[in-house]
Amino acid sequence: MVDGFRFQNSRCQCHFLSHSHADHTTGLTKNFTGGLIYCSPVTAVLLRKDMGMPPERVVPLQLESPISIDGVTVTLIDANHCPGAVMFLFQIPARQGSPAQLILHTGDLRWHSGMAEHPALKGKPLDVLYLDTTYALPKHVHPPQDVAIAQIIDVMQKSYKEEPRTLFVVGAYHIGKERAFLGAAKALQWPVWVAPEKLRVLGMLDLPASDMALLTTREADARIHVVFMGQGLQPDALEKRMNSSGDWARVVAFRPTGWSYRKHGLETRRQGPVTIYGVPYSEHSSFPELRDCVKRLRPKRLIPTVNASNPTASRRVEDRFADLMDLSGDRSRLDMYFAAAQQSPTAADCGHACDLGSPDLELRSTKRRCLGHANSTLNHLEPPPAVQGGWKGPPNSLPVQERCAPIPNGLVPASPEWDQKPGSTGMEYPGLVLDPASLGTIHGVAGSQQQTTQSPPL
Template sequence: MSTFKGLFDEEQLKHIAADYFEPSVRHCHAFFLSHAHTDHMAGLNASFGQLLKENPEKKLYCSLITKELFSKLDRYSSGFDLDTLIVLDIGVPQLLSIADQYVTVTLIPAGHCPGSVMFLFEVDDIRVLFTGDFRYSVNDICKLKLLKNPDETVKKIDNIYLDTTFAYEEYKDFPSRDQSLQAILTEVKNWLKKDENNVVNLELPARFAYEFVFVSIYQMLNMKVHVTPVKLDLYQNISEIIGSVTSNPNTKVHACQDQALCVRGKNKNPLTIRLCTMLFKDSFVQNCGGGLYKNCDNSEIKIFYATHSSLNELRTFVNYLSPVMVTPFVIQPGTGVNLEILRERVTKLPDQSAKTSQSDNRLMSPLQKRNSSWNMTMF
């Protein structure tokens, strides 16, 4: 969960706030929302919407999909004039006038959830990267062309405000997203083949962030995933997702939370597939010979799926960019660590013996390659 309170240490960014909208930052002139998860939306309410209406020089910026999701979250968007949310294109440097100075802002795919982006701020002679929540594997690093100069050298980054959700020794290595996805698809396919009355119940730990799973189930197994009417409305204008979900309760795969009728009804044999990350510490993975699964009983399986970077993925990312400074902004409660410990931890070199978190791109099928590319664009 983000502990970032919106403001940057750099004097050149004193008029900018990101992912925090409480009164303590409302003196700023420009606000940036990396994605539409609640821990990054504190203070984003009707009174903030009124602030934007009354002060047209103040702007709130985000990606197109984040705006679409925000517009459907009534708790936050109620009282907002959605025209005050300014959409910036992903991958296109934008020159913005903020409080009588010009700032170049570039949105970079974050690999976390639909619409999630990182923000690269360039002003005067400094460059600051704010990751929001993100997941980049070893092989995703090559996609960071937006952080390169014309001569292919990496741009000098003065500070990275870094998502350190899993910057802990027990989460040093993660299976790749493709490996997790293949495990999910295999279990769904095998269970549904066993009996015509079998159905699958997907248990997801967040309101959204797992849409890539829905899309892949539809692409690979030709089955749409049943979701709630609220979820269906949430995706209504997101063409990349809406075709993979349905309001039809007679489909075989459900993420609708309506277990009584859809999953546990008469003559239905449910298998619950629970996607999670926290369980899969390195010790568990090593003891389970790969650690993608935990069989709870005959009716439930836990499968690893991460939307944040592992410790070695963070180290690879930081080592590649070689910033002057790293500012962690996520501390797991009860761990006894502080920001200095996290900073020291993520700036170490990644373990050379660590298993790569991404399969060799040369060995990926055309569908996997398309999924991987789409995953980094959308998520």
Template sequence: MSSFPGLIDEIPGISVDRFNGDNFYSAVFFLSHCHTDHMQGLDLQFFQRIHNKHQYLYCTPISKAILINIHKLNDNLVDTIRTIDGCSPIVINYNEGSKILYLTVTCIPAGHCPGSIGFLFENEQNRILYTGDFRIDIDDLSKIKPLHCNVHDKIIPKKFDTIYLDTTFFNSNFRYLPSRQEALREICKIVDSWISQNEKNIVVLECSGNYGPEHLFIELSKALGIRIHVKDKVFKSYTIIPELASCISNNPLESKIHACMDKNFRNGLKCRPDIQSQFILTIVPSAWRWKDKDLSKCISEWDKNLRRFYVCYSCHSSHNELEAFIKYFCPDKIYPCVCPNYINFEEFKSQLNQVLNASTVSACSNYDLDLSRYKSPIEDDSNISNFSDDD
């Protein structure tokens, strides 16, 4: 759950992923993705206010489509949303007091959910990276071109004044988390086995929030050739996203896989009251249940009495992945965007910066840093779309 207040200390006049409180006074706004903890204050009144002030919100085309659907924006208010996509920088100018300021903005793929990005902010004084919620494979860090530069014909990581970092799982209890591909293989095998046993069998995916498990829907649908029945409130938004549109349905009779109910509803399947409970298997993809468990041995577990199957599935980076990210880029400072409720913010920020300070000068200048020791002990490169029962 994001605790970031929205303001970038080094760059006055902009707000990111928070739209209330002191953010009222910002001149430019940015949204990394459409999850509610990043959208506080982002309501119809917000769009009316920035329309009246000739201001703009920047986000990806997918996030824009979701916002239009959620808030039923008219054409005037739609025009307050400007899209940024790909990895090409744009230059934004805005008024801050009596000054006109210029800011170069590049969006960075975040690997969190469809439409999710981070932001690279650069002006004459500062270079700031705001990750948003993210999960990027350690091996892919060197492939993100906007985060690197060419020095004497050598490609090296850019130096950042501050990285505003998704620290959801910067916690030693989540040192390793399986990749989403590993988790998906577990889910695919169980779903395929269950629906093959009896023509009446149905699978319920118990997912948190309205938006978030889209990657799971896409890959599960591709692997099994089954559309996922989703909530009515998200169906229209999903149909605007090409990679999702062919994977989802709003017809409960069309699918044996349902993600159409709110979490923790335990009284059957609302959309199919004809299906008795003994034919329903519930699968729970989540990470928090796996706190401090040894994931090198198992990433899933059964509660067969309740016909519930739990799989460790995370769209956020693990502790070790975050540590590798910090040591790879070695910024001057780190600002945690998610602070756990059991620790003081300044103490938590100090822990992060201790990781940074522990990186020696030689380590930070060695851009062939061996990141393999930060990986999950469960490594498997097979393609989820080609899984078999023998996997």
């Protein structure tokens, strides 16, 4: 079972934890007796020292090292989400008449195209992909992390030049957003204040010594302060911090979250000496990145893990990626998919439908032309791959390429969008049970005990 501790199943003795965020550890306490928990080394340290889990219940697994657990080969792959976050690749052998299966559970994921080159994934057809679909709407096109961090640095430099007595505050989670404040601190070589408890947790994350050297618990020694996302970033709290922690003339704060994305400029709020910027720094994949992930991995089946509270919602999310999947083994769905595309007046008008890379894309069968085309020559927006080395074009730009794919007739499906408070990932299916014999699955909506399918445990 992956991230499914809310389920009380005495027959399940193998649990896999993708990372230690609260929405994935719901139901897990230090009194847990439901078997062994397999996770990354960093997550194992957090479970033992931060959550107080019994050491004998926690089994750290090295990344990139396949290991056999009850006959299933499991490989942990970095998920590029928060410290310790991993994807689980399950290789299930053929048994009792059931074919072998290759299943990838991403946990929470910030995809980049380099992940497709991983030896365990490259050229390996996936049977099932459990995908983090937090940002699975076409409008969610936040930039790569290094671009968002560069925006923070740019604002800090300009603000400091205008007023040297500016206090900078960056929001973070108990675990998460470290790259946002450490990236700025390293670029500017400014010390960072964190609370003693935060420093204790950061010491468990296996951060480089050079990063830890930038941290201090003395407020007066630091120009950058880190506070918890939420109340710590309210204007009154920020002004109080400014007045009590040093000789500051104003405070400039940053809320780093993908929900802050705006097409033009940064979301800005001002109140007296306080300015708060919403920066589109996200530790979840953007919609173009999700499209790139599915395009490169070509799963036969895709199961959304967020914003998929029922089969209908799940199918709506999945349909946004169906043109990139390998549906050759699902003849009934493949025929229906292409028949719908051929019957669409949109497809008849230009012979195809465009990729879903545009944040404003809206396709309706009643329209006589494709909306969202890059230009009159019917070129199409191709989601830009995330580039580890940096953004290769203007922020928020989408390069134009010739790439087309049919889509079903009618309005492109849309699932409910859950704009939660920072830290919440919304309607989530964190649970997965794998059975080598039946290859069954079990899911539960975050915050409930709802189950859709029962199968024996791994």
